[in-house]
Amino acid sequence: MDVLKKVPVREQDAKERATNFDEVCLGYNMEEAMAEASRCINCKNAQCVKGCPVAIDIPGFVEKVKEGNIEAAYQIISESSALPAVCGRVCPQETQCEGKCIRGIKGEPVSIGKLERFVADWARENGIKPVCAAEKKNKKVAVIGSGPAGLTCAGDLAKMGYDVTIFEALHEAGGVLVYGIPEFRLPKEAVVAKEIENVKALGVKIETNVVVGKAVTIDELMDEEGFSAVFIGSGAGLPKFMGIPGENSNGVFSANEYLTRSNLMKAFNEESNTPIMRGKKVAVVGGGNVAMDAARTALRLGAEVHIVYRRSEEELPARVEEVHHAKEEGIIFDLLTNPTEIIADESGWVTGMKCIKMELGEPDESGRRRPVEVKDSEFVMELDTVIMSLGTSPNPLISSTTEGLEVNKWKCIVADEKDGKTTKEGVYAGGDAVTGAATVILAMGAGKAAAKGIDEYLSK
Amino acid sequence: MYKIIKKRELTTNIYLMEVEAKRVAKSCEPGQFVIVRMDSEGERIPLTICDYDREKGTITIVFQTVGAGTKLMADLQEGDSFHDFVGPLGCPSEFVKEDLEELKKKKILFVAGGVGTAPVYPQVKWLNAHGIAADVIVGAKTKDLLILEKEMEAVAGNLYVTTDDGSYGRSGMVTQTIKDLIADGNQYDVCVAIGPMIMMKFVCLLTKELNMPTIVSLNPIMVDGTGMCGACRVTVGDKVKFACVDGPEFDGHAVNFDEAMRRQQMYKTAEGRAVLKIEEGDTHHGGCGNCND
Numbered sequence: 001m002d003v004l005k006k007v008p009v010r011e012q013d014a015k016e017r018a019t020n021f022d023e024v025c026l027g028y029n030m031e032e033a034m035a036e037a038s039r040c041i042n043c044k045n046a047q048c049v050k051g052c053p054v055a056i057d058i059p060g061f062v063e064k065v066k067e068g069n070i071e072a073a074y075q076i077i078s079e080s081s082a083l084p085a086v087c088g089r090v091c092p093q094e095t096q097c098e099g100k101c102i103r104g105i106k107g108e109p110v111s112i113g114k115l116e117r118f119v120a121d122w123a124r125e126n127g128i129k130p131v132c133a134a135e136k137k138n139k140k141v142a143v144i145g146s147g148p149a150g151l152t153c154a155g156d157l158a159k160m161g162y163d164v165t166i167f168e169a170l171h172e173a174g175g176v177l178v179y180g181i182p183e184f185r186l187p188k189e190a191v192v193a194k195e196i197e198n199v200k201a202l203g204v205k206i207e208t209n210v211v212v213g214k215a216v217t218i219d220e221l222m223d224e225e226g227f228s229a230v231f232i233g234s235g236a237g238l239p240k241f242m243g244i245p246g247e248n249s250n251g252v253f254s255a256n257e258y259l260t261r262s263n264l265m266k267a268f269n270e271e272s273n274t275p276i277m278r279g280k281k282v283a284v285v286g287g288g289n290v291a292m293d294a295a296r297t298a299l300r301l302g303a304e305v306h307i308v309y310r311r312s313e314e315e316l317p318a319r320v321e322e323v324h325h326a327k328e329e330g331i332i333f334d335l336l337t338n339p340t341e342i343i344a345d346e347s348g349w350v351t352g353m354k355c356i357k358m359e360l361g362e363p364d365e366s367g368r369r370r371p372v373e374v375k376d377s378e379f380v381m382e383l384d385t386v387i388m389s390l391g392t393s394p395n396p397l398i399s400s401t402t403e404g405l406e407v408n409k410w411k412c413i414v415a416d417e418k419d420g421k422t423t424k425e426g427v428y429a430g431g432d433a434v435t436g437a438a439t440v441i442l443a444m445g446a447g448k449a450a451a452k453g454i455d456e457y458l459s460k
Numbered sequence: 461m462y463k464i465i466k467k468r469e470l471t472t473n474i475y476l477m478e479v480e481a482k483r484v485a486k487s488c489e490p491g492q493f494v495i496v497r498m499d500s501e502g503e504r505i506p507l508t509i510c511d512y513d514r515e516k517g518t519i520t521i522v523f524q525t526v527g528a529g530t531k532l533m534a535d536l537q538e539g540d541s542f543h544d545f546v547g548p549l550g551c552p553s554e555f556v557k558e559d560l561e562e563l564k565k566k567k568i569l570f571v572a573g574g575v576g577t578a579p580v581y582p583q584v585k586w587l588n589a590h591g592i593a594a595d596v597i598v599g600a601k602t603k604d605l606l607i608l609e610k611e612m613e614a615v616a617g618n619l620y621v622t623t624d625d626g627s628y629g630r631s632g633m634v635t636q637t638i639k640d641l642i643a644d645g646n647q648y649d650v651c652v653a654i655g656p657m658i659m660m661k662f663v664c665l666l667t668k669e670l671n672m673p674t675i676v677s678l679n680p681i682m683v684d685g686t687g688m689c690g691a692c693r694v695t696v697g698d699k700v701k702f703a704c705v706d707g708p709e710f711d712g713h714a715v716n717f718d719e720a721m722r723r724q725q726m727y728k729t730a731e732g733r734a735v736l737k738i739e740e741g742d743t744h745h746g747g748c749g750n751c752n753d
Contacts, residue, residue, distance in 0.1 A: 169686050171544040209546040215483040237688040248719055250726050257689035273503040275727040348722035395687050
């Protein structure tokens with residue numbers, strides 16, 4: 001074996017997977033995992049840990065994998081992460097742990113993400129559970145939202161002995177893990193539901209169908225229902241639209257709607273009671289991970305799919321792996337292209353999208369080169385479906401119903417990065433609700449920091 | 461689980477159910493709605509709140525069997541439960557927050573059409589409980605489709621019932637009754653119209669002429685009901701609003717009804733197929749054009 005290279009991970013063939021919703025990446029087996037783990041040189045001053053938002057003891061667990069003691073590896077990961085099977089699948093390791101790996105200086109870094117996934121999957125298949133709190137503290141904490149931030153915060157607090165209840169607005173727990181990320185990247189029953197079961201096994205209660213800010217306010221939770229502290233992890237759920245003419249035509253969807261129908265409501269399955277538009281030719285506007293998810297979902301539902309993005313490939317905000325997978329499956333990338341109008345027939349159904357070609361100019365405040373329109377380059381793409389994937393912003397439902405909770409001009413809750421403390425006493429926040437749309441693991445890091453912050457507050 | 465403690469068939473294909481939902485009953489106000497799911501596989505179905513009992517912790521919903529989901533829902537019996545029942549969603553009617561003394565000076569006209577009578581009822585009831593007698597027009601296609609007449613009579617100031625075919629009460633559309641009332645010298649400061657989209661559109665065309673501010677309640681397609689999917693977007697004036705969080709009530713004179721009606725057709729074919737499948741049951745032979753067998 002070439003020690004400079006990762007042990008390759010098995011994947012479903014691109015042609016085959018383009019027609020099904022089964023998981024793309026098949027993961028390592030024991031032999032492959034142990035071989036990959038042996039590439040770790042167990043650095044004294046491990047850089048990978050510094051790259052991990054939840055600071056997993058990476059050399060520690062990899063060492064155990066090397067020995068073949070997967071249960072011990074799992075317990076090491078569980079000390080820091082409540083959702084290892086999820087993180088092993090959706091974390092952008094290339095910019096985090098693996099991006100800092102010393103092995104990566106010459107050759108490829110250790111495949112930390114795939115090892116984490118292997119350990120978590122093995123533990124699940126072998127019925128290994130995380131260890132519960134030894135001593136109960138007699139204090140109640142409410143967690144709003146059951147996405148990555150909320151689950152992590154709740155799990156950590158439960159391990160410390162707090163009595164934790166999660167309030168979820170939808171009918172199912174998991175937040176973006178169930179409504180946003182598709183089955184073929186993150187299996188719902190086999191992986192997400194099981195990780196949530198593990199959080200519940202720590203003693204966390206989950207009450208679904210509660211829209212905090214409508215059914216009950218944060219003040220009521222604290223004053224009437226006896227919660228001593230609250231963590232807000234309500235995410236960034238509001239979709240953005242472009243504001244171009246024709247955007248309300250039939251056949252234009254937010255990526256949120258399209259993905260929620262497919263993932264949460266299982267509309268990809270023909271037996272589902274929830275309908276979804278099965279277009280013939282679909283444009284997904286945007287270049288992030290969500291755009292890739294929407295595009296690959298539409299492809300699997302039988303469409304020819306185009307990613308329409310106004311900058312060039314280099315600026316695509318999506319993970320390299322996602323772009324690579326999308327291309328393999330046959331998604332067409334129309335880069336340096338910006339929609340200006342949606343065209344519909346007389347009954348209001350989309351028939352096309354007017355676009356203009358772009359070129360890259362001087363760098364803007366984000367440091368990326370600003371796309372500028374190429375004169376007289378307008379053209380029409382014929383389509384029947386357009387999916388807008390332009391990012392999301394936090395839902396003001398909670399901030400607008402909670403007095404004393406400060407938000408910034410983007411409606412993001414103002415919270416201390418260190419401990420999640422907000423401007424309201426006893427109320428903490430983290431994840432996309434604070435940062436705007438980001439990644440699963442950053443939200444988990446924030447949930448973790450807030451759990452510590454809440455513990456300090458309640459221990460005073 | 462959310463137990464059904466009362467079920468009544470109000471008329472053909474329109475059902476009333478009283479459901480245990482403590483959190484919703486504690487916090488809901490007139491104008492808001494809920495989303496229900498029958499079972500773990502069910503569709504999320506938005507429904508208006510027809511009544512609530514804070515002490516009993518119950519919500520009364522009224523629904524007409526239009527799609528596959530509501531058809532299956534009609535089979536639920538007293539003692540059965542909804543798998544999910546979430547709310548209250550949307551904003552309460554504006555008058556709930558108005559200064560009561562100011563509100564008492566206003567003359568309000570409600571116009572209810574068909575199953576839209578259900579969401580009008582809690583509004584009129586709330587006003588009645590606060591000492592305000594609002595006039596109400598209830599319109600139905602025909603006598604058999606009229607619902608909640610007695611209940612409405614008990615809380616309304618003057619109640620005017622009209623049927624399109626003249627089989628009961630006055631004869632003609634609700635717009636005719638509005639015209640008659642104005643011709644008789646009645647004056648109203650505000651109109652609240654809730655019913656089929658087409659009815660609300662025509663009421664608004666008329667009240668605009670009459671210079672009568674009009675509030676409508678929209679029921680577009682939606683998935684989550686919390687602002688997440690944007691399926692319910694509607695153009696009001698020059699702005700795009702989400703009916704689930706910005707509404708469901710809007711200034712009727714500013715709503716783009718043609719667009720809203722078009723958007724309601726989005727899944728008509730899929731819905732039609734699903735209904736066929738239920739109606740035909742085992743005898744389903746592929747007439748939906750969707751299956752091969």
